[in-house]
Amino acid sequence: MTLVAVIADTHMPRGARRLPDACVGRLREADLVLHAGDFTSAAFLAELEALGPPVIGVHGNMDEPALKEALPRERIVEVDGARIGMTHIPGPLFPGCDAVVHGHTHLPRMERTGGVWTLNPGSPTERRRAPGHSMLLLRVENGRIEPELLPI
Numbered sequence: 001m002t003l004v005a006v007i008a009d010t011h012m013p014r015g016a017r018r019l020p021d022a023c024v025g026r027l028r029e030a031d032l033v034l035h036a037g038d039f040t041s042a043a044f045l046a047e048l049e050a051l052g053p054p055v056i057g058v059h060g061n062m063d064e065p066a067l068k069e070a071l072p073r074e075r076i077v078e079v080d081g082a083r084i085g086m087t088h089i090p091g092p093l094f095p096g097c098d099a100v101v102h103g104h105t106h107l108p109r110m111e112r113t114g115g116v117w118t119l120n121p122g123s124p125t126e127r128r129r130a131p132g133h134s135m136l137l138l139r140v141e142n143g144r145i146e147p148e149l150l151p152i
Contacts, residue, residue, distance in 0.1 A: 002080040003029065005053070006136040008036035008088070008103025009123035011062065012044040020152045023124040023135055027051050030137070032079060036103035036121065037088030042066045060088035060103060081143030090120070099138075099145050108134045110147050117145055124152045 005027045010019065019027075027033055030053045037060025039045050045067065048055045059071040074087045076094060085094025090102040099117035107130050108122035122134035133152040138145055 001139055001141040002031045004032045004034060004079060004138040004140055005030035006034045006036065006101055006119065006121045006138060007124055008101075008121050009038045009060070009106050010035070010044065010125050011038055011040045011123075012047075012125065013041060017125055020124055020133065022150075023133075023152050024051065026135065026137065026150065027053065032056065034077065034084070034086060034101055036060075036086055036101050037071075038062045038103055039067060040064065042070065045070075056086070058086045058088055079138075080140040082140050082145050084138075084145075090118075098143065099147075101136075106130050108136075108149050110136070110149055117147060119147055122149075 028051050033053050033055045035057035037058050059068045077084045083097040085097040085100040087102050089104045094100050101119045106123045106128040109120035111118045121136040122130050124133050124135050127133050135150050137148045
């Protein structure tokens with residue numbers, strides 16, 4: 001089983017903002033971290049990478065130019081037999097994927113349609129219209145994905 005922590009829309013750094021301790025703990029425990037865009041700075045990507053697990057991300061609309069050059073707009077990640085499409089702004093289709101992870105709206109989402117999960121972790125730092133801060137944990141084994149939304 002592979003434990004995947006999923007975050008998006010961190011918008012860091014901004015003032016004294018930092019990731020909540022509960023989020024950092026879950027990121028460190030994960031085997032892999034997926035970030036669905038709007039890191040905002042390359043420095044924050046480096047901060048995430050320093051936590052330990054590999055970080056795979058896509059760039060968002062608010063990311064600085066260096067991140068937009070370094071990270072793709074869309075990508076597919078293979079995890080323990082499952083294919084996960086990643087994008088920041090929802091909408092692209094990822095044929096043959098078991099899940100699509102996106103950000104942008106800051107609203108958590110876990111919907112399964114036709115055997116494909118559509119997942120948005122919300123944001124651990126900037127809730128906007130969401131009821132609170134959140135992230136996702138995915139338990140992936142033999143191509144099967146079990147998502148869990150975690151309030152932060």
